[in-house]
Structure formats: structure tokens, C-alpha cells
Amino acid sequence: MDFAETAELTALRETVAAIIKPFGGAYYTERSATRTPTAEAWGALAEAGYLGVNLPERYGGGGGGIVELAAVCEESAAAGCPLLLLLVSAAISGEVIARFGDEGQRERWLPGLADGSHKIVFAITEPGAGSNTHRLATSARRAGDDWLLSGQKYYISGFDEAAAVLVVARTGVDEGTGRARLSLFVVPTRTPGLTAHPLPVAAQLPERQFTLFLDDVRVPADALVGTEGDGLRQVFHGLNPERIAGAALCVGIARYALDRAVAYARDRRVWDQPIGAYQGIAHPLAKARIETSLAALMTRRAAWAHDRGLPAGEPSNTAKYAAAEAALAAVDQAIQTHGGNGMSAEYGLVPLWGLARTLRIAPVSREMILNYVAQHGLGLPRSY
Numbered sequence: 001m002d003f004a005e006t007a008e009l010t011a012l013r014e015t016v017a018a019i020i021k022p023f024g025g026a027y028y029t030e031r032s033a034t035r036t037p038t039a040e041a042w043g044a045l046a047e048a049g050y051l052g053v054n055l056p057e058r059y060g061g062g063g064g065g066i067v068e069l070a071a072v073c074e075e076s077a078a079a080g081c082p083l084l085l086l087l088v089s090a091a092i093s094g095e096v097i098a099r100f101g102d103e104g105q106r107e108r109w110l111p112g113l114a115d116g117s118h119k120i121v122f123a124i125t126e127p128g129a130g131s132n133t134h135r136l137a138t139s140a141r142r143a144g145d146d147w148l149l150s151g152q153k154y155y156i157s158g159f160d161e162a163a164a165v166l167v168v169a170r171t172g173v174d175e176g177t178g179r180a181r182l183s184l185f186v187v188p189t190r191t192p193g194l195t196a197h198p199l200p201v202a203a204q205l206p207e208r209q210f211t212l213f214l215d216d217v218r219v220p221a222d223a224l225v226g227t228e229g230d231g232l233r234q235v236f237h238g239l240n241p242e243r244i245a246g247a248a249l250c251v252g253i254a255r256y257a258l259d260r261a262v263a264y265a266r267d268r269r270v271w272d273q274p275i276g277a278y279q280g281i282a283h284p285l286a287k288a289r290i291e292t293s294l295a296a297l298m299t300r301r302a303a304w305a306h307d308r309g310l311p312a313g314e315p316s317n318t319a320k321y322a323a324a325e326a327a328l329a330a331v332d333q334a335i336q337t338h339g340g341n342g343m344s345a346e347y348g349l350v351p352l353w354g355l356a357r358t359l360r361i362a363p364v365s366r367e368m369i370l371n372y373v374a375q376h377g378l379g380l381p382r383s384y
Helices: 007-023 023-035 039-048 065-078 084-099 103-115 230-266 279-307 313-343 350-361 366-377
Strands: 118-121 139-145 146-157 164-173 180-188 194-198 209-219
Touching: 007 023, 007 039, 007 065, 007 164, 039 065, 065 084, 065 230, 065 279, 084 103, 084 118, 084 164, 084 230, 118 146, 139 230, 146 164, 146 180, 164 230, 180 209, 180 230, 230 279, 230 313, 230 350, 279 313, 313 350, 313 366
Parallel strands: 118 164, 139 164
Antiparallel strands: 139 146, 146 209, 164 180, 194 209
16 A cells, blocks of 8 residues: 655646745735735646646546546645635536536636636536435426526525536436436527525635525526436536545635634733744644544545556545644634734634534535435434
């Protein structure tokens, strides 16, 4: 068993860190406070060719996998600028279209994802369904050769930055199980009948949230991704990369917060020596470091499994759980280490706390992860 990273992956990490360094903590804090997209950081990664690192080379991507995308997510966050939309545009939409899209969809959408000229966000969550995808109410019905989509989605990240949205909709009911048959559609954001309203959230994030309303949104037949009714399988193919990318983002957040806390603990003197010399400061930071290292190891294990076509459901969920817990604990301890300065905008920790806290809930809550592991890992009866 070899735990060493390849020279290519190490070089990728170092290059991404160097690219994002000018867009570090101060930049992210300012963009978070004003709810302004981190377009310059996104553009810098795009120019270097790293936004599509997991996409096929034929469409302008890097030809890598989720291992490489996770490295981009982690190092960006570790440099002080976590890019939330990598989870939905690259990890979900890119993976789903590359795997299930037809040649026309791949040629239309993947090059733009790879070169950063557009983003595709993801719309599955609904007010009345929560984590229960079988209760989705948004529907798609045939209208001649077209489809008409109707319904409502909410907590859709980055709609204002996107060229299209990947919408999950009901296209029928399975007669055997009575459950909804789901399908996926790529819908350009300016399609008539599709409207978006900002959804105010308390967390300070550059990426804005939206509620979407679909009022008989007409899309052509070629908007359907893959096979009608096969959407649930397609969604779950995209969710493991999303969980892994989210875990990598959390690991990066934790690393950045710990770096800031350690630097402060070395320099800050209240009595005769740096505060980092006291166990009340040192031990919680050491604990956070251990938890971050464990989460990073699980994240790399999950990415490795996904890229090799191995079962990745439990590793991906475990990585996301561990990394979200580690990130929140690390940021919280970094704030505590700074004392009153931890709440100051100058030190840029509170926006990271908001993002880490959000990632403990989304894109899948810790409780649903525990349900998954209890059922699939331990073989216990399903509780929901």
C-alpha cells in the first residue's frame, strides 16, 4: 500500500496554491462581506487549465479524475479562497454530463466548463422534499418534441454566475415501487419561464443562494441528459464527487484556519512567552491538526476509489462527515486562539466559520450520512 502522492499531483497542488495566493484571506473576506463572486480567482484557475482537471481531454479538460479535482479544491481553500461552485459545476455537472450526456451535450457544455467560460449549477433541493429525492415535485412532461418543466427549487448556489442549471425533475412514476422516476435536464439560465429570486442567508459567502421558479419552461428534446427515468442513478453518480470535493474544500479550510491560528499563537504574547506555549492553546490546535489529517486521508481514499470505479458511497460520505467536522472545529479553535481578534474582520476567520458550518449541513447533512453508514456500512434497518 503506497500513500505517497505522485510527482504530478504534488506539482498540481503547489501550482494551484501559487495561483490562488494573491486571492487569499483578505480577498475572500472582502468578497464574502459584499456577497461578490470570486471571479478573479476562478479566472486565474481557468487560465491555467485547472477548472476542468477532471474532464476528458477531448473536450479541453485535463483528463484527470476526482483525485485531481479534490486537490484543486483543497489547495484553493488552504490558500484562503475556498471556491464553493467547484462542487456543483465541476464535480456534479461536469461529471454527470461527461458520463451520461450525448455527444452534442458534451461538445456544447464541457469545453466551457473546462476553460471557465461558463458554469453549470445544480438544482435538486425543494422546499417540500428536503433530503427525500422521491418526493420531488418539480415535473417534466412532453409537449411534442419538447419538454415542459414546472416546479420550484431552492438553495441553488451560484445561479447568478451560471450559464445553465442541471435540473432534476419527475417524469413519471415507477409502477412497481410507486416512486418517482427522475430525469435530468440542462436548462440555460435565460430560458423563458425560469425565474430566480435571491434567498437571503446569514452566512457571509461570496456565492449567493436562490429560489428558482419553473413555469412551463420549454426545453428541446436534447436538453434531456441520458435516458428518461434514469435520473436517480445519474444523480448518485454525481453526488459522490460532490461529497469528495466538499470534503476536500473542508480540509483546505481547516488547514488555512490552523495556519492562521498557529502563526498568531507563535507571535502573540500576553505574559512572558507566546500563547502557543500554553497547553490550553496548544492542545486544542494539535487535536484539530490530527482531525484534519484524518479527514484528508479519508478524502483521498474516497477519491481514489471513485476514480477506479470501486464502491465509493461509504468512503465519500465518511470523508465528507469527517472533513466538515474537522473544518468547523479548526475554524472555531482558530477564532478562540485569536481571542477577541477572532471576531475581527481583519483576521478573516468568521466568513470561514460560516462556510464550514454550511458544509456541515450541505450538500448532505451529517445526520443523513449517519443514516447511510448505519444502513449500508453496518447493515442496520433503514430508519427513514
